[in-house]
Amino acid sequence: MKLFNRTNQFFFILLLLFLGHGFVYAQSNEKEGSNSFAMYTKTGDFKHLENAKKFADDAYKERRDTFSYKNNLLRALVYSSLSVADSNRKLKYAKDPIDETKFALSKLKDDQLNYENGAQLRYVDRKLANAYLILGNRALKNNKAEEAYKYFKEIESLKGEIKVNHNLSVLSSTLNKPDEAIDYYKKYLEKSGSLKVEDVLILANLYSKAGKDNDQLNTLLNGRDVFPENKDILFQIINIYTANGSYDAIAPLVDEAYKLEPENVELNYLAGYAYEVTGNRKLAEQYYKTVINLDDNNYNANYELGLLYLKDFIKDTANMQNLELAEKYLLKANEIDPNSINALKSLAVLFNKSGDTIQYERVRNQLNQNTFN
Numbered sequence: 563m564k565l566f567n568r569t570n571q572f573f574f575i576l577l578l579l580f581l582g583h584g585f586v587y588a589q590s591n592e593k594e595g596s597n598s599f600a601m602y603t604k605t606g607d608f609k610h611l612e613n614a615k616k617f618a619d620d621a622y623k624e625r626r627d628t629f630s631y632k633n634n635l636l637r638a639l640v641y642s643s644l645s646v647a648d649s650n651r652k653l654k655y656a657k658d659p660i661d662e663t664k665f666a667l668s669k670l671k672d673d674q675l676n677y678e679n680g681a682q683l684r685y686v687d688r689k690l691a692n693a694y695l696i697l698g699n700r701a702l703k704n705n706k707a708e709e710a711y712k713y714f715k716e717i718e719s720l721k722g723e724i725k726v727n728h729n730l731s732v733l734s735s736t737l738n739k740p741d742e743a744i745d746y747y748k749k750y751l752e753k754s755g756s757l758k759v760e761d762v763l764i765l766a767n768l769y770s771k772a773g774k775d776n777d778q779l780n781t782l783l784n785g786r787d788v789f790p791e792n793k794d795i796l797f798q799i800i801n802i803y804t805a806n807g808s809y810d811a812i813a814p815l816v817d818e819a820y821k822l823e824p825e826n827v828e829l830n831y832l833a834g835y836a837y838e839v840t841g842n843r844k845l846a847e848q849y850y851k852t853v854i855n856l857d858d859n860n861y862n863a864n865y866e867l868g869l870l871y872l873k874d875f876i877k878d879t880a881n882m883q884n885l886e887l888a889e890k891y892l893l894k895a896n897e898i899d900p901n902s903i904n905a906l907k908s909l910a911v912l913f914n915k916s917g918d919t920i921q922y923e924r925v926r927n928q929l930n931q932n933t934f935n
């Protein structure tokens with residue numbers, strides 16, 4: 563009985579010695595790995611990082627090794643560094659360095675030790691962020707927007723020094739995520755500390771894509787308060803008002819726009835039309851004439867100017883000058899576009915009021931032909 567107990571005791575001691583030897587060996591690998599990693603951070607020599615990987619792997623072979631805080635911290639440090647330093651993955655890996663890093667981080671559950679090793683953990687996060695940045699930029703270069711979006715979202719989740727709100731805004735817009743694109747761009751502006759004209763125009767465009775027309779206009783109006791002399795913002799506001807038919811809002815802006823582009827045919831016509839709609843006949847006439855001076859064959863300006871004089875003639879049929887001017891510009895509009903129903907109808911009214919039956923019949927015949935063709 564005593565012999566049996568002594569035998570058991572002997573084997574138990576041998577087992578403890580064996581396990582202890584393995585524990586010491588694992589400790590030694592962890593220590594050697596830490597020393598090699600320290601040399602890498604000091605010199606930047608990749609060979610030291612390779613050595614650190616070897617020791618970190620050797621210290622992680624037994625299941626019990628995976629519970630060691632020091633082992634997992636070392637692997638997180640080493641593999642996060644490899645995810646950047648070996649971005650083309652020239653070394654052989656059982657799993658990608660990013661995945662190895664994230665697995666090691668998932669094992670670091672001791673809050674007190676995490677607090678004590680805060681600097682090392684921040685280092686790991688920075689390296690992971692840079693690794694994702696490399697992958698994200700590579701995906702962008704290869705026009706893989708969905709993939710790039712995924713990597714930049716990973717960077718965002720790390721909440722480190724690399725700010726990717728601008729990238730995520732562009733990618734969200736590309737991937738038809740308009741609301742996300744707006745939110746990310748607003749976050750980008752909050753962090754940028756300064757507002758540029760281009761920011762106003764981009765945000766306004768994002769609102770437009772999202773179908774948020776009021777937000778688009780308000781963004782441009784606020785931008786105009788900051789950049790009152792910027793032409794691009796001003797012209798976009800005018801375009802929105804034009805699309806909405808808000809000519810009373812256009813009229814106060816067109817004179818300023820004219821100073822910026824006095825030979826812009828479309829702008830001069832818009833100014834004339836806005837003033838006509840808002841009841842300023844004199845300025846409407848002035849801008850229509852400017853259009854014709856710039857482009858004699860502009861149908862719209864000739865037609866609208868002829869219409870102005872036609873209305874004047876109808877009010878006072880004894881005024882031959884208005885008759886002549888109305889005929890001149892309406893006939894020019896008809897010459898430019900013979901199929902225009904509006905010009906023909908206006909000419910019919912003019913010749914009927916003036917009593918020119920020959921011209922009236924001619925226009926009526928042409929109008930009937932165009933109607934039935």
